Amino acid sequence: MAPNPIRPSAVLQGPVFETKIEQVGDHEMLLNLGPQHPSTHGVLRVVLKLDGEVITEAVPDMGYLHRGVEKLAEHRTYPMNIVLSDRNDYLSAMNNNWAFCLAVEKLLKVEIPLRAEYLRVIVGELNRVASHMVFYGTFGIDIGAFTPFLHAFGRDREEILDLFEEMCGARITYNYIRVGGVMLDAPEGWTHRVLQFVERMKPRLVEYDKLLTKNPIFIDRTIGVGLLSAEQAVDLGVTGPILRASGVSLDLRRDHPYGAYNDFQFDVPLGKQGDCYDRFLVRRLEITESLKIVEQACRKFPDGPVMGKVLKMYRPPAGEVYAQVDGPRGWLGSYIVSDGTEKPYRHHIRPPSFINLQALSEIVKGWKMADVVAILGSLDFVLGEVDR
Amino acid sequence: MKSALDSLQLLRRHKVVGGELVLTSVDFFVDWARKSSIWPLTFGLACCAIEMMAAYASRYDFDRLGVFPRPTPRQADLLIISGTVVKKMAPAIETLYNQMPEPRFVISMGACSNCGGPYYDSYSVCKGIDKVIPVDIYIPGCPPRPEALQTAVFALQKKIDRYWDAGKRVANPSKPTNEVLKEINVAALKARDA
């Protein structure tokens, strides 16, 4: 066993992190935001060049959570990869599982029973609600409001996690959606409890609006801040609520449907000018739409098996597939190259947060330090997905 | 009212005119104050950080244990490493640990910071935060439930109960307290099993 150096060294011998910022004038300041900072939502370092309090340049530096998932994927079998995929976007693990399973199902050409498709939609949308609740709570904390966090994250999201725990045993990293269907059938009365939850949420959403959406301080701090135009957003490859907030109506669930989304009626909220308030409002309205979808799915819930005909240890034929889902952060995709063995040859994850984060250096120029926090919060990225 | 503390004779209560007098020893009192107000650094790395946030939130309230997050390491006494430690981040964690004033404690939460976790064969992951800083409590799980984190804080409180004692017995002051506590634990186990 190699000796563990438990005594911390006095001289820091770490990697050198360079970021490209031009020369700093004598009235300017270079500030490191992170990697340890309460409001960077994970370990992200943003190097800011400030002129007084106004940002002139911002360069994000990531890699502080780079775990090498794409390399590990080549040394894990396909079911093991589903476990790894949970931990990429850990706030909406079901969608990660779903993207991977959709890709492998294209390789295996397996048919998924309708009950499994409905279960996937229900858990995917509930997970979207849970993820947007985390956004709601943490965005409130970034702006300075502590109460919405306790309502959304501490009370309502815990009820969703209770439902998930009843279903598959885990609160955050579910490993529930498997190739060919889902892992387990819903327990007795589960859909009834989900419907009760949706009913309980209706007055609570009104409460959310009273707390933040109509709060004058919140509105002052977020309207007009951090504008991202539609052309910029499309050129950057931004997807998800940020793209919809900038006015581009693109939603995979409606435009290129996957799973059972064709069976459900829902609207896609659209923003106008792409500021922080629009991004917040789009996500807040998406909670309502997702609850609508969950309600419809629970009412029409079909009977049947929950797993298609898949071997326990499957070796997909050689091939190359790409499948994407519309997760709470954007288009989450899985690109798999298979060489006929039980481990993928290459697994690339299309990371929505990573691509969305490219917008940061554009949006933040000209705003003040306090607005940087609001903008970072409104982009709602998850470092596990940015760095993989 | 007889309690365990009375029987250990750490706390003696006397009725006096006007109320009650409590006699105790300084080490018990200081350890009690330290363990009842552990202030961790707001430091979350990955998925375990979400469970840590859930432990702070309203259902698994941490504030009732006196645990309240501090944003700067200069005012924190606990560092909860929640999430995967990546080699790029490890020197930053070392700096944070060095910036914390003593007495300071470290809880390693989750499989990734215990030993690398599901990323045990990755090229960029530090296989356990104990390769960088000394750890007091390890919590297994991926991610551990918020109750597990609170149990770890209870275990840490039991450890802090012996902290002052450990400080007195340190013959060589440059020996880290963890090693001294380890010796005390080994001796206590031997005494219990003997």
Add this chain to the structure above:
Amino acid sequence: MYTIDVIEKLIQRFPEVSKIPVPEKFVRDPEPQANVPPQKLLEVCRFLKSDAAFSFDFPTHMTAVDHLKDGLFELVYALYSTQHRVGLILKSHVSRTSPEIDSVSSVWKGMDWQEREVFDLFGIRFNGHPNLKRIMLWEGYPGHPLRKDYVHVTDKYDSGLEIGTPGLDEQGLPVKGDGHGA
């Protein structure tokens, strides 16, 4: 979302672009894919973005695959048109010994960081990229991890079981010793 007409129209305009045939017993799901020679890539991409009939203004993603046996890196570009709602997959091959290709970040800003990531993990250089630096790993990291022949240099944070450490067998266990490796 992916149609064959787009590729055929593209081949009419750029005869160097060719359809990639699907080999036998090979499953390929976004099926019609076009192969673009690396010298022509920037021109084709500029055309795809600016031409009104194509207007591929949205860069979906970009990645690379290491084909060790063929000695090639295969670059995959996925594009999307928000106007016509169609997608397109372009592929390009560069040799493993001198992997260099033009950068398309001047066409779509969204390819900027993805090219940096491919440079970081594979070592493919993108000519004309404004800031080609490592993004996930740090400057001075030895090697490019996602290559199939990556050799890992053990440092003080490792346990000895990393993928790519010399002396590990297929299962990832040390060839000699008791298998603990820590």
